[in-house]
Amino acid sequence: MSLLHTIRSRIGHAEIVQIVEMDISRILETLLPDATPDVMKTIPWMKPPYVNDDHSMRAVSQCFIIRIGARMLVVDTCVGNDKHTAGFDAFAELQLEFLTTLEQAGIDRHAVTDVLCTHLHFDHVGWNTYRQDGRWLPSFPNAKYYFGKKEYEFAQKGNPKDAMYEAQDMSFQESVKPVVDEGLANFIDRDTDLGDGISVFSAPGHTIGHIAIEVDAGTEKFIIGGDAMHHPVQVAKPDMAQVLDYDNAQSSATRHALLSRLDGSATLFTCTHFCSPSFGLITRDPKGDYMFTGVHK
Structure with missing residues (x-):
């Protein structure tokens, strides 16, 4: 097995390492079926690397590790190894380095101070734990893990009508509950200051208690929006919902609010599945439509 691709950048006083777990481009096509190549061709700025030469989407599963001051924060922990993802076979029983x-x-995973999951879908919590001798152990044993209160309460009981119900129930047992059992979980409100310039704010719709993270890195700021968007096409078309969104109207409202907040500002923006350069600026084109311009940092 080979090492995974890593991307290093610096935003303000923060050092960022992205670990790219896997390519999910083909999977995203089924989750954003309206984002066809023909639609992509109508968006003037939609070019590689966010699409392929045939204008099909590109997307990844990845996590972000942020060093700022004395803190080392892991945001969203991908799918993980050995996981059971009923109905989502492309993610099952991975064996990755x-x-x-x-x-x-x-x-040093033992030196990680914080782990934050924007929401509790299985592809954002997987490396919370790893399996050893038949047990699920926290991957970051000295960290505080942050879960949104409302998100956790919903995930605890699940929704049997949800297409992800069985996969999510397994994921909760494998990737969330062991962290809680070890006393590492911290349940936070959807608008919470975590100190050292790190804060979270409410970004619901994709899930009931979805949050986004903002980091004030001194000379620059950035936002990681989790799954508020899955691909930059949703910058151009914020009303385009993902088929597994909990509440389409709410996810659309969240995107509009995020884009309005970021429009013309120097705050860099990304979401968990945006391929590199993942961070970019939000502006408007002459017609008033939002644009995403990737920035290499």
């Missing part, structure tokens, strides 16, 4: 990649990137 994620932990070795962390080590090779100079990241």
Whole structure:
């Protein structure tokens, strides 16, 4: 097995390492079926690397590791190894060198201070834990793990009508409950200051208690929007919902609110599945439509 791709950048006083777990481009096509190549061709700025040469979407599963001051924060922890993802076979029983990649990137998982999950879908919590001797153990044993209160309460009981119900129930048992059982979980409100310039704010719709993270890195700021958007096409078309969104109207309202907040500002923006350059600026084109311009940092 080989090491995973890593991307390093610096935004203000923050050092950021992205660990790219896997390519999910083909999977995203089924989740954003309205984002066809013909639609992509109508968006003047939609070019590689966010689409392929045939204008099909590109997307990844990845996590962000942020060093700022004395803090080392992991945001969204991908799918993970050995996981059971009923009905989502492309993600099941992965065997990837994620932990070795962390080590090779100079990241001591025992030194991670914080783990934040924007929501509790299985592809954002997987590396919360790893399996050893038949047990699920926290991957970051000295960290505070942050879960949104409302998100956790909903995930605890699940929704049997949800297409992801069985996969989510398994994920809760494998990737969330072991962290809670170890006493590492911190349940937070959807608008919470975590100190050192790190804060979260409410961004619901994709899930009931979805949050986004904002980091004030001194000379620059950035926002990681989790799954508020899955691809930059939703910048151009914020009313385009993902088929697994909990509430389409609410996810659309969240995108409009985010884009309005970011429009013309120097705050860099990304979401968990945006391929590199993942961070970019939000502006408007002459017609008033939102644009995403990737920035290499």
